[in-house]
Amino acid sequence: MNRLLKHNTTLIKFWCLQGNARLLNSKIPPIPVVKLTDENNLPPQTKINQETIELLERLSLVDFANKRGIERLEDAIKFADLIRGIDTSGVEPMISVLEDRTLYLRDDIVTEGNCRKEVMSNAAVTEEEYFVAPQGNIPLIPRDSLLNDNKSSKQK
Amino acid sequence: MHLPLRLPHYSLVGVASVPLMSHWKAVVGLEVHAQITSTSKLFSGAGTEFGAPVNTNVSLFDAAIPGTLPVLNRRCVEAGVLTALALSCRVNPVSVFDRKHYFYADLPAGYQITQHRLPLAQEGELEFHVFIPDVHHKPYIKKSCIKQLQLEQDSGKLLHDEEACRSLVDLSRAGIPLMELVFEPDLEDGEEAAALVKELILILQCLGTCSCKMEEGALRVDANVSVHREGEPLGVRSEVKNIGSIRAVAHAVKYEIDRQVRTLESGGVVVNETRAWDTDSRQTVPMRDKEEKQDYRYMPEPNLPPLRVLLNGQHAIPDIKKDCVNVDCLRRKLPELPRETREKLINQYGISAESAVILVNENNLLKHFYGIMGEKKSRDPKLSTNILIMELLTILNKNKLSLETSPFSSYSLGEVVDLLQSKKVNLVTARKLLQEIVSGNPQSPSEMVEKYGWAQITDSSEIEDVCTAVIEQNPRLVEQFCAGKTKVFNSLVGKVAKITENRANMALVVKVLRDKLSKIQNS
Numbered sequence: 001m002n003r004l005l006k007h008n009t010t011l012i013k014f015w016c017l018q019g020n021a022r023l024l025n026s027k028i029p030p031i032p033v034v035k036l037t038d039e040n041n042l043p044p045q046t047k048i049n050q051e052t053i054e055l056l057e058r059l060s061l062v063d064f065a066n067k068r069g070i071e072r073l074e075d076a077i078k079f080a081d082l083i084r085g086i087d088t089s090g091v092e093p094m095i096s097v098l099e100d101r102t103l104y105l106r107d108d109i110v111t112e113g114n115c116r117k118e119v120m121s122n123a124a125v126t127e128e129e130y131f132v133a134p135q136g137n138i139p140l141i142p143r144d145s146l147l148n149d150n151k152s153s154k155q156k
Numbered sequence: 157m158h159l160p161l162r163l164p165h166y167s168l169v170g171v172a173s174v175p176l177m178s179h180w181k182a183v184v185g186l187e188v189h190a191q192i193t194s195t196s197k198l199f200s201g202a203g204t205e206f207g208a209p210v211n212t213n214v215s216l217f218d219a220a221i222p223g224t225l226p227v228l229n230r231r232c233v234e235a236g237v238l239t240a241l242a243l244s245c246r247v248n249p250v251s252v253f254d255r256k257h258y259f260y261a262d263l264p265a266g267y268q269i270t271q272h273r274l275p276l277a278q279e280g281e282l283e284f285h286v287f288i289p290d291v292h293h294k295p296y297i298k299k300s301c302i303k304q305l306q307l308e309q310d311s312g313k314l315l316h317d318e319e320a321c322r323s324l325v326d327l328s329r330a331g332i333p334l335m336e337l338v339f340e341p342d343l344e345d346g347e348e349a350a351a352l353v354k355e356l357i358l359i360l361q362c363l364g365t366c367s368c369k370m371e372e373g374a375l376r377v378d379a380n381v382s383v384h385r386e387g388e389p390l391g392v393r394s395e396v397k398n399i400g401s402i403r404a405v406a407h408a409v410k411y412e413i414d415r416q417v418r419t420l421e422s423g424g425v426v427v428n429e430t431r432a433w434d435t436d437s438r439q440t441v442p443m444r445d446k447e448e449k450q451d452y453r454y455m456p457e458p459n460l461p462p463l464r465v466l467l468n469g470q471h472a473i474p475d476i477k478k479d480c481v482n483v484d485c486l487r488r489k490l491p492e493l494p495r496e497t498r499e500k501l502i503n504q505y506g507i508s509a510e511s512a513v514i515l516v517n518e519n520n521l522l523k524h525f526y527g528i529m530g531e532k533k534s535r536d537p538k539l540s541t542n543i544l545i546m547e548l549l550t551i552l553n554k555n556k557l558s559l560e561t562s563p564f565s566s567y568s569l570g571e572v573v574d575l576l577q578s579k580k581v582n583l584v585t586a587r588k589l590l591q592e593i594v595s596g597n598p599q600s601p602s603e604m605v606e607k608y609g610w611a612q613i614t615d616s617s618e619i620e621d622v623c624t625a626v627i628e629q630n631p632r633l634v635e636q637f638c639a640g641k642t643k644v645f646n647s648l649v650g651k652v653a654k655i656t657e658n659r660a661n662m663a664l665v666v667k668v669l670r671d672k673l674s675k676i677q678n679s
Contacts, residue, residue, distance in 0.1 A: 059451055061259060095252055098461035102480065108194050108231035111201030112215035119211060119219045119327070129210040130324035133261035135316065 043084060046077050182383045182413040183390060184349055185341030186300075188356065189334045190366040191310070191374040192235045198309055198333035199226030199269065206372050213328040220264035225459050232307055232333040233481045235365040236276045237465060239335060240305050241487050242359050245280030249467050251306075253457040258450055261325050262312035270308035270336070272454050276463070277305040282339075283495065284355035285513055286348050295510065298348055301340040310334050329373075335366070341380060341393075346409035350402050353377055357402070358494040358516065370401055377405055381412040383420065391416070391426060396440050398432040408433040412440050497522070505529065505537040514545055520559040521545070527566025528573055540573050543586070551590050564593045571601040584658040585610045613660045616668070619652075622660070623668050626651045627676070638677050645669070 053065050064073065116129065125132040197204055202215040217224035240247050252274040255267040280302035287295030312330035314323045337356070343349050357375065360366040368375045382393035394416070399408050411433075416426050431440040466482045492500075494516050501512040515522045521544050528540045548569070552559060572589050575581045581589070588610065589601045597604065605611055613619060626648060627634055633644045652665050 055451075059257075059453070095456045096458055096461065101461040102464045103228055103461045105230035105233060105481070106196075106201070106227045108196055108229050109201070110196050110203040112217075113200075113202030113213045115216070116209075116211045116214070119214050119216065119221070122221070127324060130315070130326060131211070131261075133314075133323045133325050135318075135321045135323050 043081055045081075046074065048073060179386045180383055180417050181386050182344055182381065182416075183341045183393075184343040184345070184409055184413075185380045185393075186337075186339045186343070186349055186352065187378045187380070188337040188339070188353070189310075189376040189378075190239075190337065190360060190368070192232050192307075192333040192335055192365055193367055194229060194231045194235065194333055196229055197331040198229055198232050198307065200224075200331055201227075202331065204332055206374075208328050210326045211328060214330065218264070218327055218331040220266075226269060226457075228460070228463065229333065230481065233276070233463065233465070234486060235333075235363075236305060236307050236335055237481060237483055237486050238363050238490065239337075239360065239365050240277030240280065241483070241490055242363055242493055243277075243280040243282055243302055243305070243337075245277035245302060245305055247277045247465060247467060247483050248274060250274065250462045250464055251276045252462050253307075253460045254454050255457050256452045256454055258452060260311070261323050262314045262327075262330065264312070264327065264330060268309050268311065269457055269460075271306035273456075274462075275304040275306035278303065280305065282352065282355060282359075284351050285509075286351040287510070287513070288347055291347060295513065298343070298351070300342050300352055303338040303340050304336075305338075306336050308334050308336055341382075345413065346406035349377075349379060349409045350406035353402050353405050354517070355494065362491055362494060379405065379409050379412070381409055381416065382426070383413055383416045391420070392428050394426065394428060394440075395430045396433055397430060397443065398434075400433075400435065404433060404435065407438060408440060411438065415440065507537050507541050511538075511541045511545060515541065518559065521549075524548075524566045524569055528570040531567070531570050532574070535570065535573050536577055539577055543569065543573055543576070543590075547587055547590055548594075551587065551594050555591075555594060557594060562594060563596060568593050568601055575601060575605065579614065579661070580611060581605060582612045582659070582661055585612065610659060613656055614664065616664065619660055619664055619668050622652055622655055623665065623672055626655065626669075627672060634673065634676060637673055645673070648673075 048070050053070070057063070057065060064070065120126055120129070120131065123131050192198075194204060196202060197213075197215075197218065200215040200217040202218055203213045205213070215224075217226060237247055251271055253269050254272040256270050256272065257267040259266055281299055282302060283297055283299045285295045286292065286298050310329055310332040312325055312327040314325055316323050339352070343352065357368040360368050360375075366374060370376070376397075377399050379396045379399065380393045381396060382391040384391040394412065396408050396412050399405050412431070419426055430443045432443045433439075434441050464480055466480045467484070498509075498512040498516050501507055501515060502509060507515075515525055524544055525537075525540060528544075529535060529537060549559075552562065569590075572586055572593070575589070576583070576586050585605070589604060592599075592604055593601070599607070630648065630651065633648055636644045637648070648669060649662070649666060652660060652669065653662065656665075
């Protein structure tokens with residue numbers, strides 16, 4: 001496997017040096033770029049504190065409050081920060097890759113619905129044709145120190 | 157069930173009119189969610205009829221089953237554009253859908269598709285009359301600006317089962333198309349808010365984009381209220397939800413303003429919270445579930461390209477399969493708006509502004525008015541409006557009937573107007589005729605006048621005779637009148653009226669009686 005990869009890399013480098021960029025997408029730089037931007041230009045690394053963890057867990061309902069999870073989150077933020085080093089003045093922000101297409105509009109007629117059995121077939125708990133959900137939003141129990149090295153604890 | 161129609165002026169209970177102490181100013185901004193009248197939902201092909209069996213109008217997309225995608229309904233875009241044009245908004249040629257994330261059992265996907273950043277239309281305005289007889293001296297015109305109009309999905313319905321600590325979820329309403337109208341905070345009290353909602357309902361019903369049935373949940377109004385002392389910066393605002401009728405808008409806003417003033421005056425602090433209007437206890441109470449400040453993490457909806465509408469003579473872009481919504485075309489299709497109808501009534505028929513407001517507020521009255529005036533141009537419009545507004549509504553009210561279900565036609569009403577105008581009957585008889593018409597008497601008014609002998613007595617000799625007879629029969633009253641008790645005059649008039657069975661021309665009667673009595677006095 002490694003030999004195959006090495007072989008491919010050599011081939012690509014060869015084609016690049018030949019100036020045969022037609023064979024590859026024009027957006028690939030002809031000479032490999034090792035670093036996107038100068039690391040000294042970046043904003044200081046964001047540190048996650050207790051409050052932020054609680055807020056994020058409540059908003060996302062994702063369990064990540066252990067050392068490993070937090071490190072991963074901080075790395076992800078650091079990675080996203082790279083974009084700040086790029087000069088985007090005068091460039092219109094892109095909303096989606098579909099932005100040059102127009103939204104298709106459907107006629108106003110009933111074409112779906114009336115499939116109650118299907119729709120409810122995944123529900124674990126139902127009651128006389130209603131889905132059943134726990135009441136309101138259950139508040140998350142605050143925990144002592146989330147920056148410890150323990151495995152994530154079950155909350156909900 | 158349509159509630160019995162009441163006289164618009166006298167049944168509107170003016171909100172307890174203790175004015176705010178002069179140094180307090182209130183700021184009210186409304187958010188209105190109007191359900192678009194359409195056959196299918198906003199992003200799916202499921203049906204939208206009210207009262208469908210539980211969880212039947214649910215497609216796989218509405219239940220957020222993975223692997224489904226939204227497809228926008230053209231009728232909803234047209235309705236949104238029509239409403240935007242009627243409210244003088246600027247329609248954006250390109251608008252974008254966003255996701256608003258929050259977790260709740262009635263939102264299966266965990267997000268709502270709405271238009272937060274670039275809505276369908278922005279910067280409009282709505283002009284309306286504010287007038288409650290007990291509260292204001294005369295009607296005044298107020299204008300409220302519209303910040304934006306956007307298309308969004310509705311969420312499902314939750315039934316709370318307190319005992320078993322659970323909620324039952326019905327997704328038939330999930331995905332139903334809504335227009336959200338965000339108004340600027342430029343209102344100052346509950347009556348202005350109620351008047352704005354009333355005018356908005358008239359416009360939406362006229363356009364046919366919303367049924368505006370607040371009891372069915374087709375129109376929901378939330379009010380943002382804050383108070384501050386004059387000259388100081390704006391205070392903390394609170395949001396009031398669960399308002400179920402136009403009058404409730406006025407009451408809820410008034411209560412909230414008073415509550416905030418009371419809190420601040422007693423040294424307390426107003427908290428930024430969401431409160432619910434409780435109709436039974438007539439106060440706003442904090443809503444339990446929405447405690448924390450929400451972070452909605454708005455993000456562009458990745459599954460929907462931008463929505464483009466054609467403006468200013470643009471032609472369709474060739475590469476799309478179906479036609480775009482053409483705004484100019486829709487602008488030409490706009491029907492006559494309530495404001496224009498009122499102006500036409502005032503300019504063309506010369507009736508007063510208040511009467512015009514009442515007629516336009518009640519569509520059935522307006523139809524009758526057009527029927528009466530359309531049949532014979534010579535009929536007096538002011539008299540017609542009087543008959544409709546003052547007399548007809550009173551009688552309907554007394555009989556506990558409603559304008560919609562009553563079987564009479566403008567034709568019979570027009571005849572009553574003719575008889576009154578030509579002085580063939582007096583007002584009392586006219587009321588009797590109206591009572592007969594309302595009760596369903598199939599005879600025409602002229603026939604009834606003939607049959608029951610209700611024609612007005614205008615023959616002066618007949619009136620003279622009756623007056624003389626009354627004076628002779630009541631010597632004591634005459635003595636009292638000559639002695640100075642002028643109030644007995646009314647009882648003498650009453651006696652004449654009774655003898656003539658209320659058919660005499662009362663103005664003539666009064667004149668003749670006065671003449672006779674003054675002759676006796678002077679002799």
